[in-house]
Amino acid sequence: MREGDRLAAPAVGALTRGRVGAGSLAVVALAVGLLVLLGVPFVGSGYVVRFLTELFMLIVLAQAWNLIGGLSGYISFGHVVFFGLGAYATGLLMVRLGLPFAVALAGAALLAVTFAVLIGLPILRLRGHYFAIATFGVAEGMRQIVTTASGLTGGGMGLNVPPLRPPPFLAAALGGNVAASSGLYYYLMLALLVVTMLVTWLVMHRRLGFGLRAIRADEDAAAVLGVDCTRYKTIAFALSALFPALAGGIYAIWFSYIDPVTVFGLNFSVTMVIMTLLGGIGTLWGPVVGGVLLSVVGEVLWGKFLELHSAFLGAVLVLVVIFLPRGVVATAREGRKALTPAAIRRNLRRYSV
Amino acid sequence: MSTVPALEVRHLARRFGGLAAVDDVSFAVQPGEILGLIGPNGAGKTTLVNLITGLDRPNAGDVLLFGQSVRRLPPHARGRLGLARTFQVVKPLLGMTVRENVMVGALFGAAGHTRDMAEAGRQADTALATVGLDGKAQAPVEELTLADRKALELARALATGPRLLLLDEVMAGLNPVETDAKIALLRRLNEGGLTLLVIEHVMKVVMSLSHRVLVLHHGQQIAQGPPAEVARDEGVIRAYLGQRYSEALAAEVEDATG
Secondary structure: OHHHHHHOOHHHHHHHOOOHHHHHHHHHHHHHHHHHHHHHHHHOOHHHHHHHHHHHHHHHHHHHHHHHHHHOOOOOOOOHHHHHHHHHHHHHHHHHHOOOHHHHHHHHHHHHHHHHHHHHHHHOOOOOHHHHHHHHHHHHHHHHHHHHOHHHHOHHHOEEOOOOOOOHHHHHHHOOOOOHHHHHHHHHHHHHHHHHHHHHHHHHOOHHHHHHHHHHHOHHHHHHOOOOHHHHHHHHHHHHHHHHHHHHHHHHHHHOEEOHHHHOOHHHHHHHHHHHHHHOOOOOOHHHHHHHHHHHHHHHHHHHOOOOHHHHHHHHHHHHHHHOOOHHHHHHHHHHHHHOHHHHHHHHHHHOO | OOOOOOEEEEEEEEEEOOEEEEEEEEEEEOOOOEEEEEOOOOOOHHHHHHHHHOOOOOOEEEEEEOOEEOOOOOHHHHHHOOEEEOOOOOOOOOOOEHHHHHHHHHHHOOOOOOOOHHHHHHHHHHHHHHHOOHHHOOOEHHHOOHHHHHHHHHHHHHHOOOOEEEEEOOOOOOOHHHHHHHHHHHHHHHHOOOEEEEEOOOHHHHHHHOOEEEEEEOOEEEEEEOHHHHHHOHHHHHHHHOHHHHHHHHHHHHHHHO
């Protein structure tokens, strides 16, 4: 299954080909990787823990974007709206109603999914540029609303969110290597990342994923084959809203302070797109690879050229679109031949207007 | 005993601005029948198929599938009733393999579609073997030739498990040997109980395959009947066939059908 391959975790791609040896190897590799990540707060510095927490969050956002942008082909440029909604709903439910974090987070997730369905029904009828513009408009509009409704949200002054008290056993276990609260947010974000990856993998290998890929290719053909395009697009949009909302909720207690410019910032929307494109749109590991590359390189450049950081992001987007339109994952699979001048010319021809 | 037609089209009309692409067309396809639909370019054949499948909406008239009006049903709901089609301008699902393309049909098609991926894969393999694409199951669809893409359209439609199949020019671009093989395949499918509406430009194909033929011209149906009769119809000859071709064809049809 070549396509299955492209989408699958290496483990399952190998299993479906019947190469159980390679498959179990990949499962072992994944398990080891996860164990290493679980161990980081015990040995890593506060800086490393913080860096990884943010990386997990960005990968979650990119992967969620990938569900609607990569699998279904609906390019959203305002996906930050769900992150912002999650952050504000969690914060407000905790501050104004005094709800515990878990309940507030669940409420925020429900709100974001409901909002996605309501907004998705009209705007998912739009295609291409029009959908992108509509999503951008929704995000900017929501930022304005949250800024204006200062009586409820605190407006442009932002909102202070009570931090979460880490469970005593965590503090004991970490033994002071890093602050227990850092460990808590790290593990929350890691758990969210694992869940996001699992759900994405499931979607890609189930009926839903096939329907979405058919929609991406040709909605008329998909409809005639029996795919309820409106329903499937709405489900994908709702799922792609859920994970950013959860990430936003965790972000709110992690930073203890949120403001509209940050949590509804265009930067997040653009970063999701760049990470996914860089790694490989429509693939399971694309957002992971793209997220790691962009964060590591970005972190290095951030330290050296603070002012030019955004220019760097833009340059990456341009270079990726020209040289790696299908991302690092697919390109690496094709090896050196994907980077020959002929292949690059072919990319330019195929993906230009 | 009267049977419910697999497809019934009643006074269907579709206008694009001042142009009547389909103009008061009525006909029925009985279960087990092969109805041929012919007409010159621009006669309204594909518009008619789009109206039947629900990709386009009529200005007037009604479409009934297995006795049920589907006027208000979206395309996917019509598919679930057992209607499938191929596209004249092929629509391979890019970014997927040949097998995955066909699996979409098995996963979403008519009643009895499966949710089980392994079962969908098996159904896809069966459909691919039926059209002779089994050797290319793992290929990305981007690599298929036009003839193979036409075959893929058919395999994908078959995988939905249809009761009524609309074939929009599946023969176009095939050489004579491939055409004969495809005709034989369609006959086999029909003998297996599948009702067919065959739209073709290639007159010979329709005439030798169909039980009845419907002729469209400028959106209007100008003749309907058994192939030999239609080939001799004055209106059809004037509009479409030409005198000499008609005589040759009538002789050929009589040879073929005895």
